Amino acid sequence: MDLLVDGLIQALAWKPLLFAVLGSFLGIVFAAIPGLTVSMGIILLLPFTFHMASVTSMSLLVGVFVGGMTGGSISSILLNIPGNPAAIVTSLDGHPLARQGRAGVALGVAFFSSFLGGLFSLVCLITIAPQLAEFALNFGAPELASLVLLGLCLICGFAQTSMSKALISGLLGLSFSTVGMDPIDSIPRFTFSVVQIQQGVSFLPVMIGLFAVPEIISGMRGSVVSLPDFSTRLRDLLPSPGTLAGLWKTLAQSSLIGTTIGLLPGTGSAVAALLSYNTAQRRSPEPESFGKGKLEGVSAPEAANSAMTGGAMIPMLTLGIPGDPVTAVMLGALTIQGLAPGPLLFESHGGFVFSIFGSFFIALFLTIVIALLGIRLFVQVLRVPPGLLFPSIAVFCVIGAFALQNSFFDVFLMIGFGLLGYFMQKFDYPIMPLLLAIILGPVFEKNARMSLILSDGDPGIFFRKPISLVFLALALLYLVSVFLKRTSFLNRRGPA
Amino acid sequence: MKKFLLVFALAFFVAAVSVAPASAAYPTKPVEMTITFKPGGAADISGRTVAKAAEKVFGQPIVAVNRPGAGGTIGFAYVKTAPPTGYKIGWLSASILTGTTMGKLPYDYRAWDYVSRLVFEGTAIVVRADSPYKSLPELVKAAKSKTLKIGSAGAGSFTRLTASALAQKAGFKFRHIPLGKRRVPSLLGGEVDAISVHPPEVLALHKAGKVRMLAVSFPKRHPAYPKVPLFSEHGWDVGFYQFRGLHVPKGTPKEAVQALHKAFEVAAKDPKVLATAEKRGFLVSYMGPDKFPAFVAKQNALIKEVVVSLGLDKKKKMKK
Amino acid sequence: MTEESKKIKRNVGRLAVPILLVVFCIWYGSIILELPQGPGTEGPLGPSFVPWVWAALLVVLTLVDIGTDYLGKAQDKAHVAIERKGVFDALTLCLMLVGLALLMQYVGFTAAVIAFLAVSIRWSGIRSWKVILPYVVIFALVVNYVFHHILKVPLPQDWLF
Numbered sequence: 012m013d014l015l016v017d018g019l020i021q022a023l024a025w026k027p028l029l030f031a032v033l034g035s036f037l038g039i040v041f042a043a044i045p046g047l048t049v050s051m052g053i054i055l056l057l058p059f060t061f062h063m064a065s066v067t068s069m070s071l072l073v074g075v076f077v078g079g080m081t082g083g084s085i086s087s088i089l090l091n092i093p094g095n096p097a098a099i100v101t102s103l104d105g106h107p108l109a110r111q112g113r114a115g116v117a118l119g120v121a122f123f124s125s126f127l128g129g130l131f132s133l134v135c136l137i138t139i140a141p142q143l144a145e146f147a148l149n150f151g152a153p154e155l156a157s158l159v160l161l162g163l164c165l166i167c168g169f170a171q172t173s174m175s176k177a178l179i180s181g182l183l184g185l186s187f188s189t190v191g192m193d194p195i196d197s198i199p200r201f202t203f204s205v206v207q208i209q210q211g212v213s214f215l216p217v218m219i220g221l222f223a224v225p226e227i228i229s230g231m232r233g234s235v236v237s238l239p240d241f242s243t244r245l246r247d248l249l250p251s252p253g254t255l256a257g258l259w260k261t262l263a264q265s266s267l268i269g270t271t272i273g274l275l276p277g278t279g280s281a282v283a284a285l286l287s288y289n290t291a292q293r294r295s296p297e298p299e300s301f302g303k304g305k306l307e308g309v310s311a312p313e314a315a316n317s318a319m320t321g322g323a324m325i326p327m328l329t330l331g332i333p334g335d336p337v338t339a340v341m342l343g344a345l346t347i348q349g350l351a352p353g354p355l356l357f358e359s360h361g362g363f364v365f366s367i368f369g370s371f372f373i374a375l376f377l378t379i380v381i382a383l384l385g386i387r388l389f390v391q392v393l394r395v396p397p398g399l400l401f402p403s404i405a406v407f408c409v410i411g412a413f414a415l416q417n418s419f420f421d422v423f424l425m426i427g428f429g430l431l432g433y434f435m436q437k438f439d440y441p442i443m444p445l446l447l448a449i450i451l452g453p454v455f456e457k458n459a460r461m462s463l464i465l466s467d468g469d470p471g472i473f474f475r476k477p478i479s480l481v482f483l484a485l486a487l488l489y490l491v492s493v494f495l496k497r498t499s500f501l502n503r504r505g506p507a
Numbered sequence: 508m509k510k511f512l513l514v515f516a517l518a519f520f521v522a523a524v525s526v527a528p529a530s531a532a533y534p535t536k537p538v539e540m541t542i543t544f545k546p547g548g549a550a551d552i553s554g555r556t557v558a559k560a561a562e563k564v565f566g567q568p569i570v571a572v573n574r575p576g577a578g579g580t581i582g583f584a585y586v587k588t589a590p591p592t593g594y595k596i597g598w599l600s601a602s603i604l605t606g607t608t609m610g611k612l613p614y615d616y617r618a619w620d621y622v623s624r625l626v627f628e629g630t631a632i633v634v635r636a637d638s639p640y641k642s643l644p645e646l647v648k649a650a651k652s653k654t655l656k657i658g659s660a661g662a663g664s665f666t667r668l669t670a671s672a673l674a675q676k677a678g679f680k681f682r683h684i685p686l687g688k689r690r691v692p693s694l695l696g697g698e699v700d701a702i703s704v705h706p707p708e709v710l711a712l713h714k715a716g717k718v719r720m721l722a723v724s725f726p727k728r729h730p731a732y733p734k735v736p737l738f739s740e741h742g743w744d745v746g747f748y749q750f751r752g753l754h755v756p757k758g759t760p761k762e763a764v765q766a767l768h769k770a771f772e773v774a775a776k777d778p779k780v781l782a783t784a785e786k787r788g789f790l791v792s793y794m795g796p797d798k799f800p801a802f803v804a805k806q807n808a809l810i811k812e813v814v815v816s817l818g819l820d821k822k823k824k825m826k827k
Numbered sequence: 828m829t830e831e832s833k834k835i836k837r838n839v840g841r842l843a844v845p846i847l848l849v850v851f852c853i854w855y856g857s858i859i860l861e862l863p864q865g866p867g868t869e870g871p872l873g874p875s876f877v878p879w880v881w882a883a884l885l886v887v888l889t890l891v892d893i894g895t896d897y898l899g900k901a902q903d904k905a906h907v908a909i910e911r912k913g914v915f916d917a918l919t920l921c922l923m924l925v926g927l928a929l930l931m932q933y934v935g936f937t938a939a940v941i942a943f944l945a946v947s948i949r950w951s952g953i954r955s956w957k958v959i960l961p962y963v964v965i966f967a968l969v970v971n972y973v974f975h976h977i978l979k980v981p982l983p984q985d986w987l988f
Contacts, residue, residue, distance in 0.1 A: 055978040057546045058571070061555065148696040152689075175892040179848065182885040186855055189881065192577050192611075193874040195685050196867040197662035197819075199611065200874055201858055206584040206612060210576030224921070231951035232916045276692055331711045332691050336545075343547020346707065347556075349786045353711020399962060402947040405920070406940055406970065409927060414980045417574050418581065422928045426921050433917045438844050456877045457687065464684055464870035465656065465698055539981065572981045662869055685869055818868065 015137065018365025022373055027070040030063075031370055034074020035377040036385075041075070042082030042094035043389060045223045046407030048215055049079030049095050051414050053340050065348040065363060070370040072341050077129055077374040080280075080317045081382055084121035085389055088114060088309070089238065092223045092404075096214065096450060097280035097316030099222070099443055100288045103169075104301060104308025111304055112239035119248040120306050121313045122382050123255060124262060128314030129375045131266035132273065132321025136328075137368055141354075143322075144329040147274035152465060153472045155275065156458035157482035159451050162282045164486045165289045166444040167493050173439070174493075180440045184448025187212045194457035195464070207420040214450045216412040216421040217428045221442045223408050224429025230401035237397075243387045254306065261291045261307045262314050269315030273322020276334050281450045283319045284312035289489075321371070328352050328364060533593050533763045537568040540753075541589075541597045543582025545575045549707060553626050553751055553789055554598035560777035565770035571598075578664070580606045587618050591756040593763025596622070599754045601665055601747065604807045608814045609663045616807045620759055622767050624752035624794040624802060625775055626784070629725035630669040631735065632657075633709050633718050634701045635694060643722040643741050646701060650679035658686040658699040663819055665749050669724050670703035672745035672813045673738060694718065705749065706732060707788040724748060731788045747809040751789075752799065768796050848889045856882050923947055935985030936975065940967040 021027065034056075041052035052075050060068030083098035088105035101121065108117035135143060150158075166181045167174065190201040191211025202208040241247075255262075265287035272283035291311035292301045301308050323334030324341075331353040333339035345352055350360055357364050392400070412425035432442045466472035473479050540558055544550040551573060558569040574582035579602040586597035597619070606612045632643060640646040649655065659667035662685045674681055686693045686702065691709060694702045695717065710731060712718045723729070724738045724745050738744055753771060755764065774780060775793035784791045794802060814820050859878045867873035923943060931939040944963035953959060974980040 054546050054573075055980065058555065058979065148692055151693065151696050151698045173892070173895060175888050175895055179885065179888045179892055182881055182888060183851075185881040186851075186878070186885060189878045193867075194687065195662065195869050195872075196874050197578075197609070197611075197685070198863065198867075198874045200862060200878070204613065206577075206580055209611065210581055213576075224924075225917075228913075228917050228920050231920065231947065232912075276689055326692070330691070330695065330717075331708070339545070340547040343552060346787060347547075347552050347783070351707075351711035351714075351786075354715035354717055355711060396953065398948055398951040398953040399958075402944050402951060403966060405924060405947065406927075406944065406966075409924065410970070410974055410980065410982070413982070414974070414978075416576055416581075417572050417981055418576070419928055419932065423925065426924045426928070429924075430917060430921045433913075437913060440844075452881075460867075460870055460872045460877070461684065461686070463872055464682070468871035570979070570981070683869060 014361060014365045015368065017362060018367070018369035019372065020369075021066055021362065021366035022070060022369030024066075026064070027066050027366070027370060028373065030067050031070040031074045031373050032377055032381075034071040035078035035374050036074075036381055038075035038078020038080075039082030039085070039378065039382055039385060042079040042098075043085040044407055045086050045090055045092040045094070045226075045404050046219055046409075046411035047094075048219070048411060048415070049075065049083065050215060050336055051411055052079060053337050055414065057340050057344055060344045061347055065345070065350060066366045066370070068344055068348065069341070069367050070374070072344055073367065073370045074374040074377065076320050076337055076341075077317070077371065078378045078381070080129070080320055081122060081125040081313075081378045083316070084125070084309070084313055085118065085382070085386070088117045088121065089389070089393060090226060092226050093218065095280065095316070096218060096446075097284040097312060097319070099218065099281070099446060100284040100312035101309055102222075103288070103443070104303070104305050107302070107304035108306070108309065109238050109241075112241055113304070114238060115241040115243065115247045116250065116254070116306070117309050118386060119250040119383075120254065120258070121309050122248075122379050123250055124258070124265070124310040124313040125317040126375055126379045127262050128266045128269055128317035129320060129371075131263075131314075132270045132318040133368065133371050133375070135270050136321045136325055136371070140325045140329050141357075143270075143274055144326050147276075147326055149478060150275050151462075151476070152458040153462040153476050153479045154482070155278065156455055156462055157473060157479040157486070158275070158278065159282065159455040159458065161482045161486040161489070162285050162451050163448065163455060164489050165285050166447055167490070168289055168292065169441055169443045169447075176440045177444050180435065180442065181444035181448045184445040185452045187217075187445075188449045188452025189456070194453055195460045207418070210416070210418075210420075211453070212424065212449055213416065213421060214446065215415050216425040217449055218446055219408050219412050220425035220428035220430075221432035221446055223404065224426070225433040225436055225442075227401045227405050227408070227429075228433055230397045230404075238393070243390050245383060248383055248386065258307060258310045260294070261287075261311050264290055264294075265311040265314035266318040269318025270322035272315070273319035273334055274325055276326060276332055278454065279335055279450060280316045280319045281447060283315040285447065287311040287315035324367075324371075328356060328367070329354060533760070533766055534565065534567040536594065537570050538565070538594050538596055538767075539570050539572055541582045541586050541595070542571050542573050543575060543579035543598070543600070543602070544573070546573050549628065549705060549787070549789070550579075550598060550600055550751060552783070552787055553628075556780050556783045557625055557771065557774050558598075560774035560780050561767075561770040564773045565766070569596075577611065578602055578606060578661070580611045583612060583619075586754065586756060587612075587614070589756045591620075591758040591760075593755065593759050593767070595756060596767065597754050598751060600751045601749045601806065601810070603754075604803070604810045605663050605665055605668060605814065608807070608811045609819050611663070616803060618757060619754040620757055620764065621800045621803050622753035622755055622764055622796050623771050624750050624799050625771060625791060626751040627726055627790040627792050628749040628751065629706050629723040629729065629788070629790075630666050630703055630749060631706045631709070631720045631723040632670065632673070632701055633694065633704055633713070633720050635697065636716055636719055638700070638719065640701070640721065641719070643736070643738070643743075646721055647677045647679055647743075650674075650677075650681055655681045655700040656684050656698070657681045658684040658690050658693055658702040660690060660704070661685045661687055663814075666703040666705065668810060668813050668817075669745055669747075671817055672747070672809075673724070673743055675813070675816065676743040676745060705788075706735075710788055726790065726792070729788060729790060730785055745809075747806050750806070752794070764796050845889055845893045848885070848892075852882055852886050852889065855885075919950070920947070923950075931983050933985070936982040937967045937971045938985070940970065 041047045083094035084101045087093040087098040087102040091106040093099040105117050268287045269283045288311045291307045292298045323338045326332040327338040333342045412421045542554045555571045589595035607615045713720050720735045862875040927943040975982045
């Protein structure tokens with residue numbers, strides 16, 4: 012406890028505090044501006060931390076991470092353009108809510124869910140980090156393959172009109188995900204001897220293209236219906252205690268899912284958001300109203316993706332294993348400071364570790380305050396005439412796609428998928444399964460094939476491991492329940 | 508309105524003229540250094556540290572730009588096609604040799620000009636702390652009687668080639684597991700018997716007694732892990748090491764190469780660089796443009812031998 | 828437009844996507860054929876296995892999709908008739924974006940953005956140059972300053988900053 016207080020005091024010194032404010036602010040801004048992403052923010056800010064003190068640099072990066080996970084919901088809800096992969100799920104119910112004039116409530120719930128999810132994961136991080144890190148080591152290749160397969164099955168839940176169209180969209184995504192270097196044999200696939208294609212279809216430029224470009228097209232040609240006005244007064248944004256109390260179950264299970272997924276290297280926030288959304292939907296008394304503007308549908312993915320931040324930091328700090336791309340960058344920042352995260356970090360630099368916890372805690376508070384106050388500013392930006400606003404967003408999309416890997420190939424990828432996304436929407440093929448499949452496809456392929464290498468070609472490995480078996484059973488149960496709900500597979504509407 | 512436009516046109520013109528290149532000696536403007544791996548990784552950290560130190564002598568900023576993807580090939584291809592003016596340089600690693608010999612890049616290592624080598628990085632064979640193998644000879648002995656699972660960063664990765672070269676020298680066979688990013692958790696979780704990995708990734712775990720570095724392929728013992736023996740001490744020197752240095756597009760002027768050489772030679776002695784090297788577990792070892800190309804050629808021959816013996820070069824023949 | 832021609836148009840729209848999907852499947856399959864088949868160098872499943880699975884599932888679902896459209900009683904609402912204007916708009920914007928990305932590499936970021944914004948803002952309905960010019964110039968300069976000079980994104984710079 013003393014250590015915790017010390018850490019908090021260290022993180023509250025003026026310089027770390029200043030950078031925590033800056034970090035949270037920039038995190039929100041990067042996530043909220045369509046086209047820019049949190050990953051991009053972290054990548055761009057990393058070089059600045061090389062010349063900072065260790066506590067200060069971590070305050071900045073943790074601030075961006077936490078701020079970004081919350082800020083992603085803003086453009087998701089108000090513009091239907093998600094700011095990070097996790098927020099694509101948020102837009103499912105968040106944007107319909109905004110269309111109904113309940114944007115304020117949706118934003119308030121999103122911010123508070125993020126805050127509470129983050130707080131939950133921070134508590135896990137402080138209290139049982141080493142134990143959780145040990146637990147996460149039980150997830151080997153077969154477990155991850157089964158988990159991701161479950162995630163892929165949940166795509167059925169995104170069928171808005173026709174199940175086969177959602178699945179086609181998902182399979183298109185899976186096909187695209189095989190482009191580039193084969194994850195096991197390192198053989199270039201579908202690259203047409205072009206070196207740039209070897210890196211494959213990176214999902215962040217695809218996400219920017221798929222979601223932002225169709226909105227830009229409709230926005231520029233005046234076919235976008237402006238959102239109904241909503242009050243941005245603090246009183247109207249803060250969700251009532253009753254609302255939050257009604258959401259406690261969703262919050263609890265989503266935070267748990269988020270933290271757990273965060274622990275597992277290489278799965279990512281999209282799985283966390285998907286699983287928690289689906290869990291909330293299945294446990295809800297009225298699952299059919301999800302996707303039409305349900306607060307649970309906003310709260311679940313937001314709590315989960317925020318909880319993922321703390322979860323991802325657990326293996327990073329205790330074992331030196333990054334849980335996701337953002338913590339991988341943080342690990343780099345720590346090592347350049349001469350601190351080697353690992354089991355000894357807590358003993359040798361215990362004070363420093365607790366100052367990270369302190370910054371995390373402060374960042375959570377700052378983020379919610381900045382988000383609640385900043386929303387007014389953001390709404391002002393939305394009042395800019397669409398003729399000016401949307402072309403400017405297009406420029407941000409180009410920068411956002413470019414700056415992730417400093418590659419023009421990614422810019423063309425973004426534009427290409429933007430066009431695809433526009434036509435898919437026009438022909439009523441949902442785009443979300445496509446993106447989720449592009450994110451999950453490579454993870455699935457890699458771990459499935461790796462499992463078979465480990466087991467010497469015996470597919471039994473997926474069924475002998477208890478954790479893997481549970482995920483496979485859940486996936487099967489889910490598919491069966493989806494098909495049972497529909498008397499005939501042809502000609503039915505999905506559980507939208 | 509017309510006046511407004513005129514002022515703008517004028518402003519454009521003035522700006523265009525003022526930044527027109529003056530014909531002074533190289534360097535007259537900032538130099539862009541491509542780093543072929545992600546921000547925060549080993550290549551990024553050593554590259555940025557060295558570039559920062561070289562700037563002082565160089566007289567112009569050396570701006571590090573990450574162009575990651577496909578095991579470094581994206582960045583190497585970028586440097587290959589950049590104009591050979593001396594203003595676009597690259598932070599290369601031995602991956603350039605694996606990339607070209609395996610046919611991921613459609614040209615061989617002679618497609619670039621090599622300026623200087625700055626850094627060596629080790630490759631270690633690592634087991635869990637509860638593993639029965641206490642030393643590399645013990646592991647090799649066991650590997651001769653049963654097939655061990657040894658993981659690496661990927662099928663054509665440098666760590667895999669090192670493990671395979673060791674196996675050839677020591678005379679054992681193993682099952683290779685291309686673990687990718689999950690290499691360390693996979694070892695800790697018990698999926699594989701050992702992994703071949705760059706030491707900084709496991710150094711903290713090694714110090715905490717969670718894993719054991721059996722031996723490292725490196726030119727000499729490193730102060731960050733002085734007790735870990737070298738491959739060569741057991742008589743299994745693989746001969747090639749992960750090195751990093753500078754390269755430039757083919758045909759870059761000699762003056763530019765010399766100016767870069769001078770600046771980076773000084774950087775190699777910079778106390779900050781040496782301090783980072785010790786903390787990050789790499790070794791600073793400078794080699795200038797007079798000897799470096801020959802060194803690269805020699806390393807290429809050694810690496811190519813392993814790649815060919817593993818049949819990895821066959822991919823070259825496949826078009827797609 | 829007569830009722831009849833509307834119907835024809837809708838049917839064309841219904842056919843276009845499945846045909847495109849089938850073409851995609853064939854093309855995708857033809858490339859998989861050129862990959863090494865059978866077990867891979869590292870493990871029992873080679874590089875072509877997983878693509879085959881996705882391709883096969885895609886073919887099955889495309890058939891199901893065609894089935895839902897023609898055999899079942901799918902609601903016509905599901906087929907939003909695509910107007911020529913929408914196609915034109917989408918293609919124009921994407922071409923302009925491609926133009927921006929290409930132009931940037933020759934004339935630098937700032938100039939390219941000024942050109943792109945000026946054209947696209949006018950295209951999206953704001954006609955007054957008095958509004959457009961100051962906005963695009965200030966926007967381009969500020970964005971270039973923030974991203975290039977502060978955040979060090981290596982956006983191409985040429986004449987003009």
